[in-house]
Amino acid sequence: MVESQHGLQQPRHTHLGNVTAIKFTRAVALSHSLIFSRHPAIDLQARCRDHVPRVTNIQGILFLPRRTGAGIVIAAAAVAIVASTAAAQSIPRTLTMDSASAAALARRPHRERPDTIRAFPIHKLGDGVYAVLGDTGRGSEGRSNAGFVVTQGGVVVIDALASPAQGKALLRTIRTVTKLPIKWLILTHHHPDHHFGAIVFKRAGATIIAHPDRRTLASEDGDDAMVSAWTGVLGLREMQGFAFADTPNVPITHDTTLVLGGRTFEIQVPGTAHTPGDLVIWIPDARVVFAGDLLIEDGVAMVVDGSSGGLLRGLDRIEALHPAQAMPGHGRIPSDPIALIRETRCQTLTLRALMRRDVQEGVSMSRALASLPPADRDRPVSRNSRVRRNAVRVYAEMEQELVHSSGVADAAKDSVAMLSCREE
Numbered sequence: 001m002v003e004s005q006h007g008l009q010q011p012r013h014t015h016l017g018n019v020t021a022i023k024f025t026r027a028v029a030l031s032h033s034l035i036f037s038r039h040p041a042i043d044l045q046a047r048c049r050d051h052v053p054r055v056t057n058i059q060g061i062l063f064l065p066r067r068t069g070a071g072i073v074i075a076a077a078a079v080a081i082v083a084s085t086a087a088a089q090s091i092p093r094t095l096t097m098d099s100a101s102a103a104a105l106a107r108r109p110h111r112e113r114p115d116t117i118r119a120f121p122i123h124k125l126g127d128g129v130y131a132v133l134g135d136t137g138r139g140s141e142g143r144s145n146a147g148f149v150v151t152q153g154g155v156v157v158i159d160a161l162a163s164p165a166q167g168k169a170l171l172r173t174i175r176t177v178t179k180l181p182i183k184w185l186i187l188t189h190h191h192p193d194h195h196f197g198a199i200v201f202k203r204a205g206a207t208i209i210a211h212p213d214r215r216t217l218a219s220e221d222g223d224d225a226m227v228s229a230w231t232g233v234l235g236l237r238e239m240q241g242f243a244f245a246d247t248p249n250v251p252i253t254h255d256t257t258l259v260l261g262g263r264t265f266e267i268q269v270p271g272t273a274h275t276p277g278d279l280v281i282w283i284p285d286a287r288v289v290f291a292g293d294l295l296i297e298d299g300v301a302m303v304v305d306g307s308s309g310g311l312l313r314g315l316d317r318i319e320a321l322h323p324a325q326a327m328p329g330h331g332r333i334p335s336d337p338i339a340l341i342r343e344t345r346c347q348t349l350t351l352r353a354l355m356r357r358d359v360q361e362g363v364s365m366s367r368a369l370a371s372l373p374p375a376d377r378d379r380p381v382s383r384n385s386r387v388r389r390n391a392v393r394v395y396a397e398m399e400q401e402l403v404h405s406s407g408v409a410d411a412a413k414d415s416v417a418m419l420s421c422r423e424e
Contacts, residue, residue, distance in 0.1 A: 112143075114165040114238065119173040123333060125325045126286025128263075132173055134161075136332040139298045140381040144193045144330050147290055148174050149283060151261025154183030157206065158281055158290045159329075160197035160245075162230075163238040167197025171204065182206045184260050186267070188292025188329065189275045190214045190246055191305075192230045198245035209258070210248040211269065211277035216305050252279055270294065270314030274329075275305040280318060287324035289337075294318065297331020299343035300386045308348050308394050309410070312417075315345050346421035349414055351387065351394050356411060359398040368395055 123131045128150040135142025143166070146159040155174060160167050171182070185201040187210035188194060195210075202208060219226045223244065231239045250258075258265045268280040274293045281290040294301055294314050303311050318326070319341045326337035334340040358368040369391055376382040380389070401407035 114163070114169040117169050117172075119176050120169060122173060122177070125288045125327065125333075126283070129283055129286045129288050130177060131327050131333060132170060133333075134330060136297065138331070139300065139383050140293070140296055140302065140330050140386060141379065142330060145327055146170055146194075147327055148177075149263065149265075150178050150180060151263040153261030154181045156184045156186065156260050156263075156265070157182060157201055158186050159188055159194045159292070160185060160201055162193040162196050163234050164197055164200055164241040165238040167200030170197060171200055184209055186210070186265070186279065186281055187246055187248075188279050188281070188290060190216055190219075190277045191275065191293070192218060192226065194292070194329070195246040196230065196239075196242065199241065199243045202245040207249045208245060208247070209250045209252060209267075210246055211279055212248055212251040212253065213277040214246060215276050268317055270317060271310045273306045273310040273314040274301060274303065278306070278314065280314065282321055282323075287322075288327065289318055289321055289323040289325070290327045291318055291329065293329035295326060295328035295340055295344060297328055297334070297340075298383055299340065299347045300383055300390070301344050301348070302381070302386050302390060303348075303393050304389050308352055308390070308397060311348055312345060315341050315348075342420070345417065349418050349421060351390055352398070352414055353418065355391060355394045356398045356401070356414075359395060359402055365392065365395050
């Protein structure tokens with residue numbers, strides 16, 4: 001199927017070498033043909049003009065005007081093939097695939113296609129409480145985790161994954177356990193990898209429960225720019241049918257207890273920790289906590305959109321719950337939830353101590369960062385990249401701490417907390 005401004009269409013395909021021509025019709029009087037170049041060395045540029053009988057281009061897709069005959073489609077495809085061959089011959093090799101680009105492609109991990117997956121793996125965390133497992137061993141780089149809770153009145157979904165395609169696969173996963181209606185969706189925060197699949201559940205009738213503060217660095221240039229950038233990461237196929245659905249029907253701005261389907265959910269608002277819109281979901285009868293990205297399997301939670309102090313306070317609150325199971329935002333479920341909470345705390349405290357010392361000694365940010373392992377090129381959320389990006393944020397926090405009277409007290413509190421890290 002092709003989704004266009006005219007809705008979903010069933011296209012007819014014509015394949016000619018490196019080019020695919022697709023033609024679909026909404027009505028007798030409306031017909032459009034699209035040609036996609038598959039050649040790595042050419043970027044066709046064209047657009048559709050409904051009332052001008054010419055072929056124009058835009059970003060690799062040829063849009064032919066309506067009432068275009070099949071012969072013109074085939075001819076345009078042939079022109080595209082010739083153009084792609086000529087471009088491949090005329091563009092220097094260093095421009096078509098330099099060593100850096102080749103290395104980046106080699107480092108790019110294989111991504112599964114959600115539309116080919118019947119269901120994601122699940123793990124039962126407690127009575128009626130399920131984890132939907134993302135990738136393990138990849139920190140924040142892998143597919144995120146999600147979860148769901150089966151209640152007498154329907155299903156509560158926790159996070160919606162990164163795209164409509166992933167959202168649909170998550171829904172299929174839930175259907176392997178229960179056929180009860182999807183009644184509620186709780187979002188732990190507003191990063192795309194956790195909520196871009198929310199539209200699937202909204203269309204299924206779910207009430208959206210989330211913090212109303214949607215601000216993230218990813219959205220600082222506007223929602224359209226964020227969607228465009230994310231589509232570049234995942235591809236058009238995964239993002240088909242996307243629409244924003246993270247604006248809550250039930251906004252949560254302070255600690256709230258909800259009874260959903262006869263089951264109690266305690267929702268904590270930790271403040272600005274990972275992001276300004278963080279929520280932590282505690283299910284007391286099962287002693288399970290969904291921590292969002294305040295917890296990551298390798299202990300390096302990002303604070304680029306939040307604050308390291310807020311993260312520490314959030315971790316203290318999670319530990320105080322003494323959870324039997326803790327679901328991190330990414331990666332494997334820890335066998336010992338308290339150990340992961342403490343590891344995350346110690347990682348954060350260590351970085352704060354380093355940046356505080358450098359700020360106090362007048363060390364520039366660039367020199368402070370030079371003391372850390374280098375970031376991984378083309379991997380913005382690898383472990384090393386996360387540490388360095390966190391360091392930029394923490395350095396700025398320590399500068400602010402230096403000029404405020406609370407800085408001495410914060411430093412003393414960190415020093416006391418670090419004692420437990422040394423003991424471990």
